[in-house]
Amino acid sequence: MGLDDRKLAVLRAIVEDYVATQEPVGSKALVERHQLGVSPATVRNDMAVLEEEGFIRQPHTSAGRVPTDRGYRLFVDRLSRVKPLSPAERRAIERFLAGAVDLDDVVHRTVRLLAQLTRQVAVVQYPSLARSRVRHLELVPISTTRLMLVMIADTGRVEQRLVELPAPILADDVLDLRRLANEKLVGIRLSETPPLVQALIDESPPDLRPAMTTLSTVLLETLVERHEERIALAGTANLTRGSLLDFHGSLRPILEALEEEVVLLKLIGEVEPSTLRVRIGDENEIDNLRAASVVSTGYGPGATIVGGMGVLGPTRMDYPGTIATVRAVARYVGELLAQN
């Protein structure tokens, strides 16, 4: 099977034209708009091969060609050069993120920025608790049997949970609890706390043990439950850009998927060594998103990765541009986090 350079050029031209015009592209239009240096007939032959190999297909017999998911994949892997961002875009990113006052703000600004720049749906995961380290634990007495546990992580995340104590507790004992917990847990990565928690209970003075036990339970729950991860979303209105056909006719499944935190986490939360990931159409494990593509990446201060972010759009998207934007935004956010 020969996929010589020209055939690849043809595929690239088809992808680019289709992404731009959103209409099936024919051989004639192709030679007109790109310097391929051959006649339409030749292009037709190449297209026949590309179709046979499953990179493009014809919506109808007498229509032009459209890239398949496989075609996009090849395009992304081998045919697209990453578009460097324009200085204006870089400046926009910097300016937009610079004003953030706290983590919440950073995440919100980031997700809006991504949505705006890519004109697609953007998703940003808050720094994962499991990947954060404990910076401080605070216990605030609410009543004699109720404490508010406030956990501050080094990533800037702050979580609070109500603790219902088994028995009334004295103010001094609360201080002791706090001191003990902080001594044992500060600086520890949260994913590594569970084994330490038992030790924490065992080493507590006997009279504090019941309180410490419930406290620990709550602490562990904070980690385990869905509470653990938070997510911000923006740009859903962008789904209506372009024709409905982009998503096989219905936004329904997409909107449904976007409502499920679990789904979103799966989308952008599975952070791997490979920094940037593109999932095209069928490659998505989530059925509802078989008509969409997702570009996602991890981010974090320095080389550490504390969370994921990404965008979701039609398979017919500007991959080079989107990839460049996502990468750039993630890097800026990482730098921002490193400053704290």
Place this chain on the structure above:
Amino acid sequence: MGLDDRKLAVLRAIVEDYVATQEPVGSKALVERHQLGVSPATVRNDMAVLEEEGFIRQPHTSAGRVPTDRGYRLFVDRLSRVKPLSPAERRAIERFLAGAVDLDDVVHRTVRLLAQLTRQVAVVQYPSLARSRVRHLELVPISTTRLMLVMIADTGRVEQRLVELPAPILADDVLDLRRLANEKLVGIRLSETPPLVQALIDESPPDLRPAMTTLSTVLLETLVERHEERIALAGTANLTRGSLLDFHGSLRPILEALEEEVVLLKLIGEVEPSTLRVRIGDENEIDNLRAASVVSTGYGPGATIVGGMGVLGPTRMDYPGTIATVRAVARYVGELLAQN
């Protein structure tokens, strides 16, 4: 102008049928499906009058009638009896909300519940800070020049902000700051704190004054900025239920509006004495929502109102059912809040 009982009955029948079938309803179908006791011709005469008065209209000359916004308004005001919830629904609400562990959880469950029961887009405002009272202020030292201010409100809301001090501070001074702030502010409604804050600064010992000043600034910011209000949203996928025609052909403007917190707050946040509010189509002040209806209400423990909640859907919605559901859910949430 005569709008006798029968004409009103006809209008009611039209609204009910149209809501159910989503198709223009004609005179014949009307007499068949409702016990009006008169012939189609008579109904036609009545319909002519109703149309003249602007309560219904014909999409095309040879089509049936469709209610106008004004028609729905009349229906809601005078023709619909509130549907009592089924016991099953009541139980569903109770069961669904009972498991909530904290405020975040309550709000999330509520918004999902509303979306599910009404099969529309649900919006829930977190208890407004301005309407809450301070229960406790906590200061957590992060470094010598940084404090984390954690504010716990009686509504269960917890807000935190980073405070950058003008100069390093001693641990004991932090305790003093905390004591002073709590003495002055605990129990105060947050909307009434601004005047007190100045006094708080003035009464601080001179050496604490700079720190107290920045602390106060941050405290006030928390109130003023958009941070003040938070909102949860669910059920956007329900927008795709029914034909696109429900929203004049495009979800775009709706989705855009739903992304703007400010817009949502305007929608459900303007809580007035009148507990429940229905805005139909054109009655909406927000242009993007001229094609939608909003049913909203305030909620809170007892008679106090601390926030708003509501649902948004096509003008062609089941008003009696939606109203009943929103009212019931708001009441349950209020009771839940009262228990804390």
Place this chain on the structure above:
DNA sequence: CTTTGGCACTCGACTGTAGCGAGTGCCAGT
């Protein structure tokens, strides 16, 4: 062996016509 021009073919998109039927407005009769 590759490329090219030519040609027949396919098939979707659009146009125009015709018939159907739901629904109306009006009117004369009860």
Place this chain on the structure above:
DNA sequence: ACTGGCACTCGCTACAGTCGAGTGCCAAAG
């Protein structure tokens, strides 16, 4: 005041015909 009857409107569907973009194939040229 209500009703039955009737002519009329007009959107919807089906069908036929035309147009044109785009294809596949083939024979000829490089």
